[in-house]
Structures are given as structure tokens and as C-alpha cells.
Amino acid sequence: MSAYKLTCFAQSGNAYKPALYFALGGIDWEPVWINFFKGAHKEPAFAVKNDMAQVPVLEHGDLVLSQSAVILDYLVEQEGKFGWETAAEKREIWRWVMWDNYSFTSMFAPFRFFAAFVPEDKRDPGAMKFMEMRMANALKTLDARLAGRDWVALDRPTIADISIAGYCYYGDEVPFDFNDYPNILAWKDRLAALPGFVMPYELMPRG
Ligand SMILES: N[C@@H](CCC(=O)N[C@@H](CS)C(=O)NCC(=O)O)C(=O)O
Incomplete structure (x- = not known):
């Protein structure tokens, strides 16, 4: 066990x-x-x-x-x-874990939940619009962060990548196209290529 x-x-x-x-x-x-x-x-x-x-x-x-x-x-x-070796590394990881919890997963999870599991006539269009707008901003932030770097917080995969990855591998359930964010797409592929x-x-x- x-x-x-x-x-x-x-x-x-x-x-x-x-x-x-x-x-x-x-x-x-x-x-x-x-x-x-x-x-x-x-x-x-x-x-x-x-x-x-x-x-x-x-x-x-x-x-x-x-x-x-x-x-x-x-x-x-x-x-x-997937952790830190120095206090500075820990701060950088936590900066991104906090960003994930407040700005990324916080919008991504309900946006995907309504898009994937709730019939269209039961969705609130105003709420959907708000989440779509917040998601677009968050995706832009993440894509910009990943320009020229392999991993979100450090030069190796950490719990920041794992936290942000939470909702990124649900295929068609995701209510936007990752192809619009090439750096995120490349990061997703890198993460998916890790052993295990x-x-x-x-x-x-x-x-
Ligand atoms: N910040 C929490 C969020 C957990 C969360 O919202 N989980 C969802 C399922 S994916 C849930 O239990 N929702 C029920 C609710 O919030 O009432 C975490 O990262 O664990």
C-alpha cells in the first residue's frame, strides 16, 4: 500500500x-x-x-x-x-504558483467547467465573457514569460510548472486554442516529454 x-x-x-x-x-x-x-x-x-x-x-x-x-x-x-535550492529560487517559484492560483487556474478551471460540462443555455454569457477576457490576459502573460525560456520559474521544471499545467492537458475541453500561444505550446510539449x-x-x- x-x-x-x-x-x-x-x-x-x-x-x-x-x-x-x-x-x-x-x-x-x-x-x-x-x-x-x-x-x-x-x-x-x-x-x-x-x-x-x-x-x-x-x-x-x-x-x-x-x-x-x-x-x-x-x-x-x-x-x-521540483523544488528550490536557494531562498531566491523559492521566491521565484512561489511568485508563479501564486500567479497560477489567483490569475490562471482561478479563471481556467471555471471557464473550462462551464464550456465542457454545462449546457450552453445554462451558462451566463456575461460571466463567460469575463472569464474569456481574464483567460486571454493570463495566457498572454504566460506566453510572454516563456519566450526564450524552457520552464516558468527556473531553468529546470519545478512545482510552478506543475501547478500551471493543471488544466493544460484536457484537449478539446479547453475553451480556447493553445496554437495561438506558441511559447505555451512548446512548454506543454517539453513538460509532456518529461519521464513519467x-x-x-x-x-x-x-x-
Ligand atoms: N485552490 C484550490 C482549488 C480547489 C478547487 O477549487 N477544486 C475544485 C475541484 S477541481 C472544487 O473542489 N470545487 C468545489 C468548490 O470550490 O466548491 C486548490 O488549488 O486545491
């Missing part, structure tokens, strides 16, 4: 972040599938694990941890992979 248990479901890019860390790091882990689309994350049984009622949740021994960024931080501490890389629907249970 593996030491790490991750509550996840395949459609969750936030869960894909720690799952991808395990895959790229060659680390043994066990997925614990949650029936998110039936609202299992809102059940009292799940609140015991996460009072924020969100997926993913990592369990490791007595530790129960939510928030993908904090989980990735914990995995760096435990496994020593697995696509989200192959890595986590779909239920």
Missing part, C-alpha cells in the same frame, strides 16, 4: 497538479476517487477531511492536507523534487 493517498477525480485539474507531481517524480501514490459531480465534496463525511469542501486532499500518515499549492509544497519538503508524464484522464480515476 502506498503512503500517499490523494482524493481526486480525473476531470479535476487541481487534483492533477499533485497527481502529476507523483507521476513525474516516480513516486508511489494511491488515488481515492470522489464522486464530485454528485456533490460528495459537500457531504459531512468529506468536511472531516477538508472544511473548504474542495478537491484535492492529500493524506499522508496522520496528515490531511488541502490546497494543491500547499500539497505541492509539502511534497517538495518530503521528496526534494501521464495525461490527466490516464492518471486519475474517472468514476
Whole structure:
């Protein structure tokens, strides 16, 4: 039995972040599938694990941890992979993990959720327009950052790349064209070429 248990479901890019860390790091882990689309994350049984009622949740021994960024931080501490060697490197990684959480995944996840899983007549056009505009800005920022560099934060892959990658490998479900962002496209290919890389629907249970 593996030491790490991750509550996840395949459609969750936030869960894909720690799952991808395990895959790229060659680390043994066990997925614990949650029936998110039936609202299992809102059940009292799940609140015991996460009072924020969100997926993913990592369990490791007595530790129960939510928030993908904090989980990735914990995995760096435990496994020593995809992290930093100096305080300056740590700051640069965290600058981009924070950007991902506030400006990229925060828009990408709901934008993709509505585009992929909610019928068109149930979507709020104003909200969709807002998310589209915020996404375009974030994609421009990321594409500019990746001009002339291989990885987002440092000269090697780190948890900043893994965090930002969360929603980038869901194929047609993504409501814009990565071809419009050549540096992001090249970075996605580089990440996907790393040993151990697995696509989200192959890595986590779909239920
Ligand atoms: N900042 C959190 C976001 C987690 C999150 O929003 N997860 C989604 C599933 S992908 C969720 O549980 N949404 C339910 C909710 O927020 O009510 C993280 O990075 O772990």
C-alpha cells in the first residue's frame, strides 16, 4: 500500500497538479476517487477531511492536507523534487504558483467547467465573457514569460510548472486554442516529454 493517498477525480485539474507531481517524480501514490459531480465534496463525511469542501486532499500518515499549492509544497519538503535550492529560487517559484492560483487556474478551471460540462443555455454569457477576457490576459502573460525560456520559474521544471499545467492537458475541453500561444505550446510539449508524464484522464480515476 502506498503512503500517499490523494482524493481526486480525473476531470479535476487541481487534483492533477499533485497527481502529476507523483507521476513525474516516480513516486508511489494511491488515488481515492470522489464522486464530485454528485456533490460528495459537500457531504459531512468529506468536511472531516477538508472544511473548504474542495478537491484535492492529500493524506499522508496522520496528515490531511488541502490546497494543491500547499500539497505541492509539502511534497517538495518530503521528496526534494521540483523544488528550490536557494531562498531566491523559492521566491521565484512561489511568485508563479501564486500567479497560477489567483490569475490562471482561478479563471481556467471555471471557464473550462462551464464550456465542457454545462449546457450552453445554462451558462451566463456575461460571466463567460469575463472569464474569456481574464483567460486571454493570463495566457498572454504566460506566453510572454516563456519566450526564450524552457520552464516558468527556473531553468529546470519545478512545482510552478506543475501547478500551471493543471488544466493544460484536457484537449478539446479547453475553451480556447493553445496554437495561438506558441511559447505555451512548446512548454506543454517539453513538460509532456518529461519521464513519467501521464495525461490527466490516464492518471486519475474517472468514476
Ligand atoms: N485552490 C484550490 C482549488 C480547489 C478547487 O477549487 N477544486 C475544485 C475541484 S477541481 C472544487 O473542489 N470545487 C468545489 C468548490 O470550490 O466548491 C486548490 O488549488 O486545491
